[in-house]
Amino acid sequence: MATDILAEITGMLVEIVGDEYLLAEEVTMKTTFNEDLALESIEFVALAELLHHRYGADVDLMGFLAEKDMDSILAMSVGELVTHIGRITHTSLARAAAGSSPASAG
Numbered sequence: 001m002a003t004d005i006l007a008e009i010t011g012m013l014v015e016i017v018g019d020e021y022l023l024a025e026e027v028t029m030k031t032t033f034n035e036d037l038a039l040e041s042i043e044f045v046a047l048a049e050l051l052h053h054r055y056g057a058d059v060d061l062m063g064f065l066a067e068k069d070m071d072s073i074l075a076m077s078v079g080e081l082v083t084h085i086g087r088i089t090h091t092s093l094a095r096a097a098a099g100s101s102p103a104s105a106g
Contacts, residue, residue: 001086001089001090002029002082002083002086005082005085005086005089006027006028006029006078006079006082008054009027009051009078009081009082009085010027010078012047012050012051012054013027013037013039013047015050016039016043016046016047016050017037017039017043027078028078028079029077029078029079029082030077030078030079031077031078031079032075032076032077032078033076033077033078034073034074034075034076035074035075044061044065045062047061048060048061048062051085055085055088055089056092058088058089058091058092059084059085059088059089061081064081064084
């Protein structure tokens with residue numbers, strides 16, 4: 001699951017910053033948004049919009065960043081975001097599965 005999320009985030013980053021920049025270095029779980037990708041704040045906003053469109057309102061990048069201090073934001077890796085999305089989507093899937101019992105199907 002993490003590999004799928006990483007691939008999707010990489011695709012989003014390519015869409016945002018352009019693939020010629022990202023092709024210089026492969027995006028991994030350890031890639032940092034600030035140091036390695038040099039993402040600007042407007043690019044974070046674009047990423048937040050793409051994440052919202054793909055995963056829904058539960059994956060709130062700005063809310064996730066708001067819980068961090070400035071040093072943590074600057075040091076944040078793609079892997080941290082992948083883990084966060086994995087947790088959120090896993091919880092959402094579990095909630096959806098619990099709500100769909102055979103009794104409610106008929």
